[in-house]
Amino acid sequence: MNKSFSIHLILFFSCIFVAGLSAQEDPSVDTIFRSVVLIRSEGFATENKIQPWMKKNLSTGLGSGLVISKNTILTNAHVVMDAKRITVRTGASKKEYSANVKFIGYDCDLALLEVTEQGFAENTGSLSFAEAYPALGSDLLVLGFPNGQENLTVEKGSVLRLEKNRYSFSGLDFRNVIKINSNILPGNSGGPAVQDGKVVGLVFQISKVGRDVAYLIPNDIIQHFLTDVIDGKYDGFPSLGFTFQSGSPVSLKQVLKIPVEESGIFLNRVYPNSTFSNTLKEKDFLVSLDGLSVTADGELKQQGVMVSLVDYIESKQLGNKISFELYRSGKKYQAEATLQKNFSLDLYREVTDNYLQEAGLVFQPVSRSFFNSEDGDLDSSLKYHYSYFIQDILYRYTNRDIVLSFIFEDSETAKYKKYKFKVLESLNGIVPKDLNDLKKIWKDNAKTFIVLRFRGMDLPIILNPESVNGINVRVKKRYGAGYEE
Numbered sequence: 090m091n092k093s094f095s096i097h098l099i100l101f102f103s104c105i106f107v108a109g110l111s112a113q114e115d116p117s118v119d120t121i122f123r124s125v126v127l128i129r130s131e132g133f134a135t136e137n138k139i140q141p142w143m144k145k146n147l148s149t150g151l152g153s154g155l156v157i158s159k160n161t162i163l164t165n166a167h168v169v170m171d172a173k174r175i176t177v178r179t180g181a182s183k184k185e186y187s188a189n190v191k192f193i194g195y196d197c198d199l200a201l202l203e204v205t206e207q208g209f210a211e212n213t214g215s216l217s218f219a220e221a222y223p224a225l226g227s228d229l230l231v232l233g234f235p236n237g238q239e240n241l242t243v244e245k246g247s248v249l250r251l252e253k254n255r256y257s258f259s260g261l262d263f264r265n266v267i268k269i270n271s272n273i274l275p276g277n278s279g280g281p282a283v284q285d286g287k288v289v290g291l292v293f294q295i296s297k298v299g300r301d302v303a304y305l306i307p308n309d310i311i312q313h314f315l316t317d318v319i320d321g322k323y324d325g326f327p328s329l330g331f332t333f334q335s336g337s338p339v340s341l342k343q344v345l346k347i348p349v350e351e352s353g354i355f356l357n358r359v360y361p362n363s364t365f366s367n368t369l370k371e372k373d374f375l376v377s378l379d380g381l382s383v384t385a386d387g388e389l390k391q392q393g394v395m396v397s398l399v400d401y402i403e404s405k406q407l408g409n410k411i412s413f414e415l416y417r418s419g420k421k422y423q424a425e426a427t428l429q430k431n432f433s434l435d436l437y438r439e440v441t442d443n444y445l446q447e448a449g450l451v452f453q454p455v456s457r458s459f460f461n462s463e464d465g466d467l468d469s470s471l472k473y474h475y476s477y478f479i480q481d482i483l484y485r486y487t488n489r490d491i492v493l494s495f496i497f498e499d500s501e502t503a504k505y506k507k508y509k510f511k512v513l514e515s516l517n518g519i520v521p522k523d524l525n526d527l528k529k530i531w532k533d534n535a536k537t538f539i540v541l542r543f544r545g546m547d548l549p550i551i552l553n554p555e556s557v558n559g560i561n562v563r564v565k566k567r568y569g570a571g572y573e574e
Contacts, residue, residue, distance in 0.1 A: 116286050120214035122241055125280055126179050127234040128152045128164055128188075128202070130172035140451075140495060141444055151237030153280030154202065155291065159210035162202040163311070164279030165293050166193050167258045169200050177204060180234070180241030182212050192318045196325050198258040198293050198306065199314045218308045219287040223248045223267065229289060231271050231303075233280025246271025246282065246303075253400075254304065257294050260457065262326075264403070266304045273303035309404070317406060324407040328431035329399050330363025331356050337374070337385045346419025347374050353383045353416075354398075360479055362432040364402070364411070368424045374416040402428065444494070445528050448539070448557040449502040449564050450550075451495035452513060454524050459494070459510075468510040470545050488522045493543065497564045505550055511543035 116124075130150040152168030154177060162177060169175055169190050176185040186206045193200040204210075223229060231244045250268040255261075267290045269282065275295070281288045282305050290305030317323055333354040342349055353376035359369050369375070376382065378401065381389040388395045405411070409428045414421065445452045455475045474483060474490045483490070491513045496502050513527070514520065517534050521527035531539070539557065541550040564570055 116214065116216055121216065121232070121283060121286065123179055123181060123212065123214040124156045124216050125232045125234075125241060126154045126156060126162060126177045126213070127237065127239075128154045128162070128168055128279065129176045129185070129237070130169045131174040132171040133173065151234070151276050152278045153233035153276065153292070155279070155281045155288065156213045156215045157315075158215060159213075160204040161191075162188065162204065163291065163315075164200050164202060165258070165291070165306075166195055166198045166200045167293075168279050169193070169202065170195075175202060177202065177209075179212050180239075184208075184212075192314075192323045194314050194317075194323050194325065195259055196256075196262050197264060197310050197314055198256050199291070199311065201315075201318065216281065216283065216286070216288050218311065219284065219289045220308075222251055222307060223284050223289045225250070227284065229269065229271075229282045229284040231269070231273060231277065231280060231282045231292060233273075233277035233292060235274035235276040237276045242277075244271050244273065244277075246273075249302070251307075263399075264310055264326075265307050265400075267307050269303055269305060270301055271303055272301050277303075313404070313406070325430055326403045327364060327405055327407050327409075327428035329402050330365050330429075330431045331359045331369060333357055333375070333387055333398075335386045342374070345372065345374065345416070347416045351376055351416065352385055353377075354385065354387050358480075360431055361484065362429075364426050364429050364431075368413075368426050369415065370417065372417075375413060376416065376421075377414040379412055443524055445524060445531065446564075446570055447531060447561065448552050449497040449499045449560045450493055450505070450541075451497075452491050452524065452527060453494040455490040455492050455512070459492070468545075471510050471512060474512050474544075487520055489524070491521060491524060491527055497560075497568060497570065499560055499563055501556055501560055508543055508546060508550060511546055514542040514544050516541055 128151070131147060132150070133147055150168060150172070152164060154162040154164035157163050170193070172190065175188045175190070177188050178185045186204050186209045188202040188204045191201045191203040225248055227248050229246050229248065231246050233242060235242055246269045248267060249270050252266055252268060253263050254266045255263055273292055273295050277292045280292050282290045282292065288308070290307045291311060292303060293306050294304045296302035296304070313326065314323070317325070333356050335354060337353060337355060339349055341355065342351070351374070353374050356369055356371055356373045356375060358371060359366055378389060378398070381391060383389060383398070387398045389398065389401050391401065405428055407428055407430065410425055411428055412423065412425045414423050443453070455471065459471065459475070471492055478484060478490065493508050493511055493513060496505055496509055516527065516530050517537070517540050519530050521530055535557070536554055539552040
């Protein structure tokens with residue numbers, strides 16, 4: 090964009106900013122425009138996550154970003170995920186600058202980029218963040234580069250609702266969002282929404298149902314992310330780590346010898362390796378956190394506002410201490426715990442290319458990869474083991490379920506097609522804890538018969554060493570797929 094055209098662009102869009110920005114001298118409209126950048130990312134992705142031996146293709150992603158300091162850009166994690174090369178530029182310049190991912194938060198769809206070339210800061214501006222949520226029905230302006238267009242675009246919008254919603258990037262995390270009405274397109278992701286010259290949120294997803302409806306990541310989530318990375322690494326959000334029964338019926342209190350007048354919640358399940366796994370138990374009656382009383386609905390009154398337990402915990406940083414009071418077997422106790430993640434969510438978050446291929450059989454950990462693939466023939470038991478691994482305490486048997494994800498065409502493997510997508514139960518009577526453990530067990534038994542048992546299948550797959558070696562050679566020759574050596 091030449092200088093003359095840039096000046097005309099600023100004058101043209103000044104009209105749009107009159108209501109929200111004309112009353113303030115700083116930041117200027119020019120500063121606001123120069124705070125938004127176009128992001129191009131290049132990376133390699135497999136054609137199919139559950140066939141990771143396939144050749145990888147180069148892909149290009151486009152998005153927007155917000156300059157928050159001289160050489161630092163805030164954007165969405167999904168814009169730069171798995172990128173091997175990233176370039177950024179402002180709408181007022183054709184020059185592209187190289188950038189690297191400094192921090193990335195998959196659980197909040199945020200990432201920080203660092204521009205590595207000199208001269209970038211001379212052509213940019215930066216904005217401050219609003220301290221409060223925008224008012225319902227208030228107007229805002231959304232800036233970005235829809236569909237990777239060369240020129241910056243400004244769209245008017247309005248605040249529809251403040252809510253908690255699922256972040257589609259992870260598919261797991263429910264966090265605060267700002268629902269807006271605005272004509273947002275792919276490529277706007279990572280661009281800011283501005284009100285009164287300050288950022289009120291970052292665009293991150295578009296509604297699949299409502300027309301001209303999009304969602305912003307609000308500033309409280311952004312600030313949590315920015316505070317988290319101050320120590321040089323991103324840890325993530327702490328998790329509650331337990332389920333509870335609201336209502337606290339009087340009869341149950343009486344049976345468990347808890348004073349009827351006490352307010353609180355009964356715990357149903359405490360997940361392993363979570364914040365409270367070493368201090369709380371099922372049937373405990375939780376009455377307070379950090380001196381704040383817990384209501385029968387699982388809320389706390391903080392500064393005059395009712396806050397859910399989940400929101401209270403997630404507003405803190407991993408590693409923070411939290412104190413609490415509980416009743417157990419009729420006695421009242423005080424304890425303290427260190428906030429940490431819930432490992433179960435990390436299991437469900439996992440998308441891995443790691444696999445074991447032997448004898449034309451491919452084994453992978455059960456992960457989101459299967460459910461994001463185009464293969465519609467997933468076994469119902471596989472869906473069960475994925476969805477209820479923690480809820481039904483399936484982790485008692487193994488750290489991670491492993492599935493027979495693919496069978497290469499071969500005369501000796503043709504008879505095993507019914508075993509596809511079945512969960513592996515054992516190899517030679519040993520239950521593998523995870524994929525690395527399976528690799529070790531297979532290697533240790535490579536010179537003997539391999540007996541593979543699967544859940545839901547009466548007969549095992551039995552392979553002798555000669556068959557395994559022969560199939561490995563044929564699969565390598567025909568498909569180029571390697572095996573463990």
